[in-house]
Amino acid sequence: MSDKFKFAMYWAGSCGGCEIAVLEIKDKILEVDANYDVVFWPVAADFKYKDVEGYDDGFIDVCLFNGCIRNSENEYVANLLRKKSKVLVAFGACATMGGIPGLANEATAQQLKDLVYRDNPSVDNPEGIYPQEKYEVPEGELELPHLYDTVKTLDQCVDVDYYVPGCPPEAHQIGAVLDAVTAALKGEAELPPKGAVVGAAPKTCCDECKRVKEEKKISGFRRMWEFFPDPEKCLLEQGVMCMGPATRAGCGARCTNVGMACRGCYGPPDGVVDQGAKMLSTLASIVDAPTPEEIAEIAGTLPDPVGTFYRFGLASSLLRRAKV
Amino acid sequence: MAEEKIGVYICHCGTNIAGKVDVEEVTRWAAEQPNVAVAREYKYMCSDPGQDLIKQDIQEHGITRAVVAACSPTMHEPTFRKAAGDGGLNPYLLQMANIREHCSWVTIDGDAATEKAKRILGAQIHRLPLNLPLEPIEVPVNPNVMVVGGGIAGIEAALKLAATGKKVYLVERDPSIGGHMAMFDKTFPTLDCAACILTPKMSAAGKEPNIEMLAYSEVTQVDGYVGNFKVKVTKKARYVDIDKCTGCALCTEACVVRKVPNEFDQGLSKRAAAYIPFPQAVPLKATLDPTRCLTLTGKKCKQPCVAACGPAAIDFDQKDEEIELEVGAIIMATGFQLWDPTPETRYSYGKLDNVISSLEFERISNASGPTGGHIVCKNGEPPKSVAILHCVGSRDENYQEFCSRVCCMYSLKFAHLIKEHLPETEVYECYIDMRTYGKGYEEFYKRLMDEGVHFIRGRAAEVSDVGLTPNEEGHLVVKVEDTLLGVTRRLPVDMVVLSSGLAPRADAKSTAQIFGFGCSANGFYLERHPKLEPVSTVTDGIFIAGCCQYPKDIPDTVAQAGAAAAGALALVDNATVKVEPTISYIDPEKCSGCHICVGLCPHAAIQYNEEKGVAEVIEAACKGCGVCVAACGSGVPQQRGYLDEQIFAEIEGALAL
Numbered sequence: 001m002s003d004k005f006k007f008a009m010y011w012a013g014s015c016g017g018c019e020i021a022v023l024e025i026k027d028k029i030l031e032v033d034a035n036y037d038v039v040f041w042p043v044a045a046d047f048k049y050k051d052v053e054g055y056d057d058g059f060i061d062v063c064l065f066n067g068c069i070r071n072s073e074n075e076y077v078a079n080l081l082r083k084k085s086k087v088l089v090a091f092g093a094c095a096t097m098g099g100i101p102g103l104a105n106e107a108t109a110q111q112l113k114d115l116v117y118r119d120n121p122s123v124d125n126p127e128g129i130y131p132q133e134k135y136e137v138p139e140g141e142l143e144l145p146h147l148y149d150t151v152k153t154l155d156q157c158v159d160v161d162y163y164v165p166g167c168p169p170e171a172h173q174i175g176a177v178l179d180a181v182t183a184a185l186k187g188e189a190e191l192p193p194k195g196a197v198v199g200a201a202p203k204t205c206c207d208e209c210k211r212v213k214e215e216k217k218i219s220g221f222r223r224m225w226e227f228f229p230d231p232e233k234c235l236l237e238q239g240v241m242c243m244g245p246a247t248r249a250g251c252g253a254r255c256t257n258v259g260m261a262c263r264g265c266y267g268p269p270d271g272v273v274d275q276g277a278k279m280l281s282t283l284a285s286i287v288d289a290p291t292p293e294e295i296a297e298i299a300g301t302l303p304d305p306v307g308t309f310y311r312f313g314l315a316s317s318l319l320r321r322a323k324v
Numbered sequence: 325m326a327e328e329k330i331g332v333y334i335c336h337c338g339t340n341i342a343g344k345v346d347v348e349e350v351t352r353w354a355a356e357q358p359n360v361a362v363a364r365e366y367k368y369m370c371s372d373p374g375q376d377l378i379k380q381d382i383q384e385h386g387i388t389r390a391v392v393a394a395c396s397p398t399m400h401e402p403t404f405r406k407a408a409g410d411g412g413l414n415p416y417l418l419q420m421a422n423i424r425e426h427c428s429w430v431t432i433d434g435d436a437a438t439e440k441a442k443r444i445l446g447a448q449i450h451r452l453p454l455n456l457p458l459e460p461i462e463v464p465v466n467p468n469v470m471v472v473g474g475g476i477a478g479i480e481a482a483l484k485l486a487a488t489g490k491k492v493y494l495v496e497r498d499p500s501i502g503g504h505m506a507m508f509d510k511t512f513p514t515l516d517c518a519a520c521i522l523t524p525k526m527s528a529a530g531k532e533p534n535i536e537m538l539a540y541s542e543v544t545q546v547d548g549y550v551g552n553f554k555v556k557v558t559k560k561a562r563y564v565d566i567d568k569c570t571g572c573a574l575c576t577e578a579c580v581v582r583k584v585p586n587e588f589d590q591g592l593s594k595r596a597a598a599y600i601p602f603p604q605a606v607p608l609k610a611t612l613d614p615t616r617c618l619t620l621t622g623k624k625c626k627q628p629c630v631a632a633c634g635p636a637a638i639d640f641d642q643k644d645e646e647i648e649l650e651v652g653a654i655i656m657a658t659g660f661q662l663w664d665p666t667p668e669t670r671y672s673y674g675k676l677d678n679v680i681s682s683l684e685f686e687r688i689s690n691a692s693g694p695t696g697g698h699i700v701c702k703n704g705e706p707p708k709s710v711a712i713l714h715c716v717g718s719r720d721e722n723y724q725e726f727c728s729r730v731c732c733m734y735s736l737k738f739a740h741l742i743k744e745h746l747p748e749t750e751v752y753e754c755y756i757d758m759r760t761y762g763k764g765y766e767e768f769y770k771r772l773m774d775e776g777v778h779f780i781r782g783r784a785a786e787v788s789d790v791g792l793t794p795n796e797e798g799h800l801v802v803k804v805e806d807t808l809l810g811v812t813r814r815l816p817v818d819m820v821v822l823s824s825g826l827a828p829r830a831d832a833k834s835t836a837q838i839f840g841f842g843c844s845a846n847g848f849y850l851e852r853h854p855k856l857e858p859v860s861t862v863t864d865g866i867f868i869a870g871c872c873q874y875p876k877d878i879p880d881t882v883a884q885a886g887a888a889a890a891g892a893l894a895l896v897d898n899a900t901v902k903v904e905p906t907i908s909y910i911d912p913e914k915c916s917g918c919h920i921c922v923g924l925c926p927h928a929a930i931q932y933n934e935e936k937g938v939a940e941v942i943e944a945a946c947k948g949c950g951v952c953v954a955a956c957g958s959g960v961p962q963q964r965g966y967l968d969e970q971i972f973a974e975i976e977g978a979l980a981l
Contacts, residue, residue, distance in 0.1 A: 204958040207916035207937075215923030234918075245918045245957025269914070271968065272959040285924055285955030 012067030098315020105321030200250030276309030450977025475503020477870025550865035571608030718825030
């Protein structure tokens, strides 16, 4: 093998968008190739776990780990890659905060299976067949990973060096992170302090959002299909549930600048412990109603509070999961 | 952070805390907690020897942080922070753990109280290493004072302050100062004529050069903070130029609208649309009632008032005027309103003639009242018998649970006045308990017993006009259980006086909100401490006096007004005042300029800097309420002394046990 730096990327509990996002850096991928040997990247190259198991500890210079930890396989690989990597990066919303799969923490694994294999109206499963973790076939025993009740973030399992937020991380931010890591590995620059959020900005989405912001008073929530929002004005002021104020900047406010409310995928800015609770606190401050009844009525116009405030961050929030 | 040496001081507060909490056990436990260098218990930490413990430990043991587990911080935090400061420690490195109001007083089980005390204390021990030294902010003090409300409390406070040479703005909502006291005929128990003792004070207030009288005016907005309040006052249009008006009342005689119920007489007489509320009014100026004056309501009128007015003072084009005043202190003396007896339907108030409220009786018995001081029924005849019903709306879980303190005495005064005017008239006092607690009050009660008044111990059950016997026919019938005799009685009478309690003003809550303090559960203004700071509010620089705080008689009101004036003077007589540094700050490197906090600040202490695109805190205006801290989605505004990490540390400490 060459003396290039060793690169790995892994896809745990996630949709795969992060993998595609890496390719969105376009011709910059050639620079990656120039500087790195890919030693593990299941979506792009044919490596097996046993290959990784055979590496020396710390063999991999940088590993981008995307996806949450929601089954025993995810957890095994997380531990394995931690051991084999010098720099382990939680890459994307799922690895950093649990992401969309983290919403599974509203239910148990059994409840999820019941929904998917039995209760959904479109399910046709008269024999009630559920996936088995072990199955005997003539060739031997087949095994599926064990599905956990609770989705975890990467740092709830293993020590994480850096965090790259976003669902998915923006290409220009990925490029910048790779440049910074390469420069540090070459000894041309310092790595940021351990635990830092990289590939993002310190302020919030509002800072990058071009809409005009004024003082806010909300007398009701509206969804995008209900009306045509004013293209110049702050969406939150128009009653659209925009997570911008409680969401870290770095994406360039791509959603709000094209008329969609921020969904919060970059997670909370530094200093905010719980993104959903903070946003609720913000809303509670700007809902404009004199009586508890009217406040309740306005709050009632907001569907799916957990899915709204904790769309990406339930697993990393103070709530973590629903009680079982 | 690990190097901190925390001193823990646990107060017995006599038996207030030690009677429930095992103080020795909490002390033993505290000594083992991280960073704790010294843990002591003492019978009264607030005493000098108690405070000296903290000072000594700072100097001799090198304590770098301290926590006093005792009463509420609103009670003694300043005491102990000063002690820490005297010992050489930054005062803000001392925390209070409230194990009295939050623990021993409200926990029944001793073991549970001890456990709770540990958690409350543990929260503070846990957060103390994160405390940062803070320095109080010193600000200049405006020497002027505003008094809101021109009743006897407000007049007294204004006169006292004016006598010290301070400029006083006396704001009164009605066209004249005087308040309720101006409506009374006699005052208990000495039977001084209310007008004789009040009107000289009213007129002195009117003439006092240091008092700027703002009658017929209301406060609409209060900004600023102790020593530096900015108050917006709306001077309502009188439609009379008060510089020209001589108070001759010719306009009121000329006015063609004559059937306006006279508020000052409780609607028992009529006034004109152009009016002076009562002859002794201060300022003695006419007012045109904008809801009744024909011209002002857009109707046709020959405007005889204009013709009648010699100095041409009538000005239909006058507009409400908003002025902004700067004062260093404010005294609230907004008074009370009589509890409206209408909801107590069993007493038939408003349904049956001659069932009247106590204020109506005050006006009927007043020599300058609607009947010229003759106590008469609606038909003009003097009543042959009168029942006075105590505790109407008072001491009643359905209405006001509290005792209004003055009703027993004014009821006795009524009985005396009736006997004085109409010696042959029978007077019945139906009471639950006779509360005659003041100087000369019990003696007055004794005197009434000798005047032939019938005292019946029992709350009246009903007032009706249904006569069951010939001697009840044509009379009001009061049904009452005489609990001393154990019999139910039916009293046929000609007049029933309902001795209503005193209620908070209907707008007390919203008024308190404008000024930035609160109300008690019963609706009266909340004092900072019921015993030791009865005329202060939670807002530094704002004082309260009189019945707006709680029902009280005239002597107590006057005494409180003096106390409030002294409190205000003690503040505005200084060139500067130190204000708490526990205020909010915004890091411009983190603020995204989303505008959420800007409109929310109740003290207008946050401004948006267009150039930098960030919100900024005006330190002098921030009161440290924390609204912006809660509202900001990115957690950028932080309040000194209540940083997120400090609060989280407290939570962790409380849960750590």
